[in-house]
Amino acid sequence: MAILEVKGLRVYFETVRGSVKAVDDISFTANEGEALGIAGESGCGKTTTALALMRLIPKPGRVVSGEVRLNGKDIMKMSEAEMRKVRWKDISIAFQGSLNAFNPVQTIGGQIVEAIRTHEDVSKAKAFDRARQLLQSVGVDPGNADRYPHELSGGMKQRAMISMAMANNPDLLVADEPTTALDVIVQAQVLKLMKRVQSKVAMILISHDLSVISEICDRVAIMYAGKIVEFGTSEDIFSRPAHPYTRGLLSAFPSVSGEKKHLEAIKGNPPDLLTPPSACRFHPRCPYYKEKCSTVDPPMIEVSPKHFALCHFAGEI
Ligand SMILES: Nc1ncnc2c1ncn2[C@@H]1O[C@H](COP(=O)(O)OP(=O)(O)OP(=O)(O)O)[C@@H](O)[C@H]1O
Numbered sequence: 001m002a003i004l005e006v007k008g009l010r011v012y013f014e015t016v017r018g019s020v021k022a023v024d025d026i027s028f029t030a031n032e033g034e035a036l037g038i039a040g041e042s043g044c045g046k047t048t049t050a051l052a053l054m055r056l057i058p059k060p061g062r063v064v065s066g067e068v069r070l071n072g073k074d075i076m077k078m079s080e081a082e083m084r085k086v087r088w089k090d091i092s093i094a095f096q097g098s099l100n101a102f103n104p105v106q107t108i109g110g111q112i113v114e115a116i117r118t119h120e121d122v123s124k125a126k127a128f129d130r131a132r133q134l135l136q137s138v139g140v141d142p143g144n145a146d147r148y149p150h151e152l153s154g155g156m157k158q159r160a161m162i163s164m165a166m167a168n169n170p171d172l173l174v175a176d177e178p179t180t181a182l183d184v185i186v187q188a189q190v191l192k193l194m195k196r197v198q199s200k201v202a203m204i205l206i207s208h209d210l211s212v213i214s215e216i217c218d219r220v221a222i223m224y225a226g227k228i229v230e231f232g233t234s235e236d237i238f239s240r241p242a243h244p245y246t247r248g249l250l251s252a253f254p255s256v257s258g259e260k261k262h263l264e265a266i267k268g269n270p271p272d273l274l275t276p277p278s279a280c281r282f283h284p285r286c287p288y289y290k291e292k293c294s295t296v297d298p299p300m301i302e303v304s305p306k307h308f309a310l311c312h313f314a315g316e317i
Pocket residue numbers: 013015020021022040041042043044045046047048049058059060061096177273
């Protein structure tokens with residue numbers, strides 16, 4: 001069953017130069033017990049997507065349209081008071097660059113205790129025990145609960161952040177760009193641990209690192225310039241990529257086995273999202289470009305069951 005259903009989500013940043021269309025009409029689902037990967041070049045809208053799921057888009061950003069259903073309920077329609085009950089409890093996030101997300105003047109354990117007690121009526125002592133267990137579950141010595149953020153290494157802090165995100169057994173855990181591959185492995189372990197507690201938990205893993213995504217995720221969304229250009233199982237995406245951008249991304253990446261391969265970077269740069277290219281946003285960089293690509297919006301084609309690509313020629317190339 002789908003824990004999360006996103007439909008037609010658009011998030012724009014209104015700047016003096018105009019609207020930055022950071023996320024522009026994306027739809028996807030995350031199912032019970034599954035890990036969904038989101039990948040794509042810097043600036044394609046991954047973090048913006050994650051923040052929209054938490055309804056934490058910073059100004060001058062705003063959700064222009066779309067539905068975000070969590071367990072069937074559209075969080076975009078919730079009051080801020082309702083949202084506060086959901087945020088960090090049903091859906092939780094370990095932020096990108098979480099190294100600065102902790103309060104520097106409060107101990108790590110104290111902050112996890114606070115996260116637990118905001119949503120649950122438990123004693124401080126009980127919550128502290130749980131904080132220690134949580135830290136242990138992500139491979140951080142529980143003794144660190146009494147320490148301050150600056151006393152922990154970057155990797156430790158990232159893990160502590162994950163444990164804080166898990167503190168309330170969320171149904172959906174979003175991890176934005178874990179700092180290292182090791183942290184990703186820890187997250188996979190964390191997901192397994194969480195599944196033992198509650199089998200329906202889902203995780204969204206945002207990463208540049210396609211090899212970790214291929215190892216951990218059941219399904220993958222590839223983003224380009226604010227759009228999801230391909231969506232499918234890891235097998236579909238990594239063995240039978242249908243979108244030219246996905247192909248380029250994969251060939252620009254050292255193979256998953258670690259063997260050195262010729263790196264064929266995709267020519268050109270991602271577009272400015274103030275004035276994205278017409279029709280298919282990838283057309284100026286696409287090796288398969290045909291005139292239609294710059295004049296007609298590409299359809300989302302189902303190239304094989306549940307494997308979609310936003311390309312006029314998906315399935316043909
Ligand atoms: N506060 C803001 N004001 C204006 N534009 C913004 C703001 N935050 C993000 N953007 C723009 O939105 C787009 C998407 O940014 P986002 O941070 O979601 O990308 P990302 O895929 O997470 O990139 P990265 O891989 O570097 O983390 C970018 O073009 C970025 O410049």
